[in-house]
Amino acid sequence: MAFPHLSEVLKILDGALKSNATMSTNYAGLLADKLEQAGEREEAARIRERLARAPTAIAHAQDAARGTFGLPVDSDSRLETIDESRPAKDSIRLHLSGGTAARIGDFLESVRHYDQLRAAKAASPLRLLIFGQPGTGKTQTARWVASELQLPLLTVRCDTLISSLLGQTSKNLRRVFDHAEQRPCVLFLDEFDALGSARGNERDVGELQRVVIALLQNIDALPENVIVIAASNHEKLLDPAIWRRFPFQISMPLPDPALRDDMWTTLLGQYAPADLDWNTLIDKSAGASGALIEQIVLDTKRKAILNAKPQIDKSELFRRLALALALAQGRSIASIGDEVRWLRDWDAKAFSIRELARLYNISTRQINHLIRGDHGDEGKYTRAR
Ligand SMILES: Nc1ncnc2c1ncn2[C@@H]1O[C@H](COP(=O)(O)OP(=O)(O)OP(=O)(O)O)[C@@H](O)[C@H]1O
Ligand SMILES: [Mg+2]
Structure with missing residues (x-):
């Protein structure tokens, strides 16, 4: 095209015609940047030199008069x-x-x-x-x-x-x-x-x-x-x-499997659990938004760091994921019993009785009580989060 920077020049002209010095100087600055990028250093320098001489006090007074200052x-x-x-x-x-x-x-x-x-x-x-x-x-x-x-x-x-x-x-x-x-x-x-x-x-x-x-x-x-x-x-x-x-x-859209793979891999980085089955993580996180994935990684990473662990605990990662998804689906998970029952529903294999007992730091007998929803057990167990 004949003149590649016409739109900036027109903007500078518009600024001048409207007595709007800010607009003119802003676009002159942009023009200098573009010229520089195109290798026209000398021209860019000449524009910048001119800009340095611009009476800024006048420009600001014009702006203030029009009420567009700041x-x-x-x-x-x-x-x-x-x-x-x-x-x-x-x-x-x-x-x-x-x-x-x-x-x-x-x-x-x-x-x-x-x-x-x-x-x-x-x-x-x-x-x-x-x-x-x-x-x-x-x-x-x-x-x-x-x-x-x-x-x-x-x-x-x-x-x-x-x-x-x-x-x-x-x-x-x-x-x-x-x-x-x-x-x-x-x-x-x-x-x-x-x-x-x-x-x-x-x-x-x-x-x-x-x-x-x-x-x-x-x-x-x-x-x-x-x-x-x-x-x-x-x-x-x-x-x-x-x-x-x-x-x-x-x-x-919500992230597809390839995108979830990309997000989990980059976000977890060196904190990824060593025994992690990536395909399961990718499958199980269907329906999670990018923000949700980011939040789960931050939460579990923080926990690992504060407990001086070099990696995130795998069950903790899946537990957070399961709870975040439940929340996103509008399920109410109020007690620890609700949590345990939801985790069992979500993935009974990953959340075996033994694994749940380890995760919640209570006995397998107590986990069994919680799963059955035995009356009176709900309030007994608290767990540091
Ligand atoms: N596709 C993505 N790429 C990178 N980061 C993402 C992506 N999706 C979500 N995030 C992360 O999740 C958080 C929320 O993302 P963002 O604010 O862009 O979402 P949004 O679509 O604007 O949400 P809202 O509708 O609630 O405003 C950010 O911290 C961002 O880093
Ligand atoms: Mg937003």
């Missing part, structure tokens, strides 16, 4: 509605199945080659919607994308936005989108359903409808090359009008 704040609670982070490249560990990784790769390619695609009239707005059950890595994926693109991640707390006075929400939204437009960044609308599901909510329908409309207008008003990622647990609650605004859509 991060946008919810005028009701005074809480910052945006959280800014800069995840360093290669600092985020993300486990993805092949299909999901390929789709995220497509999105990254579209971002990186936006100008070229746009010139050929083949660009889609850079909008990615990630949906899936809790703990499947949606937030982690947004952080990873920002780290790969080496851009700051501006996370919008949709709950703060919505919990502010409803009448103010539209104004807050405007501020957030204004802020994102002024600088190279990834705008991340986390827990997006808090805004998007507004129509089905029990609150004042008319007021909430306005929020949805304001959201759609804000998305539409944003230049197509501003990167927006939204994450939602409840894709069914999202308005179809919102879906249409996101040409890139990725579902984050």
Whole structure:
């Protein structure tokens, strides 16, 4: 393409025309970075030298006059509605199945080659919607994308936005989108359903409808090359009008066997029990989310370290897994008797009477009592966790 950095130059021009020095300097900085990456060191240095001379006091005064100084704040609670982070490249560990990784790769390619695609009239707005059950890595994926693109991640707390006075929400939204437009960044609308599901909510329908409309207008008003990622647990609650605004859509499923294998292996590392049957672990953890697997590893690893053990106890690992899955399925496990009976149900072979007695540090006779649910035994046994 004739001029590879046209989009940055146009942004710098936009900033100048709107008397928005922050926007101009931000994009000039990005242009310098891109030139440097392309080997144009001298040009990059000249831009940076110019930036160093920029009258920052004037830029800040302009920003303050427009009320966009610093991060946008919810005028009701005074809480910052945006959280800014800069995840360093290669600092985020993300486990993805092949299909999901390929789709995220497509999105990254579209971002990186936006100008070229746009010139050929083949660009889609850079909008990615990630949906899936809790703990499947949606937030982690947004952080990873920002780290790969080496851009700051501006996370919008949709709950703060919505919990502010409803009448103010539209104004807050405007501020957030204004802020994102002024600088190279990834705008991340986390827990997006808090805004998007507004129509089905029990609150004042008319007021909430306005929020949805304001959201759609804000998305539409944003230049197509501003990167927006939204994450939602409840894709069914999202308005179809919102879906249409996101040409890139990725579902984050619960991890499949290959992904579980990958997660257990990396997370357990040298703490993996020596006698572990990996296939059983992979089979038995069907239905567990990435977050659940991570939590089980952390809990069991901590226990091993505090007990000065070089490895995690195998039965302890399976016990935690079984209990976490029971909780995720909504089973109530209140007493130690419930625990023992559930473990027997879950895998009678792994949790033999003898093994349970060792694990709970009580006699096999007492375990038998618990399994039978003998009255009065429930409260007798306590166990350090
Ligand atoms: N696919 C994954 N790759 C890497 N880490 C993961 C993955 N899935 C879950 N995790 C880990 O689990 C934890 C929760 O993940 P994350 O916050 O991304 O989930 P989420 O899908 O955003 O959940 P929620 O819907 O509850 O917000 C993180 O600490 C993350 O490290
Ligand atoms: Mg999340």
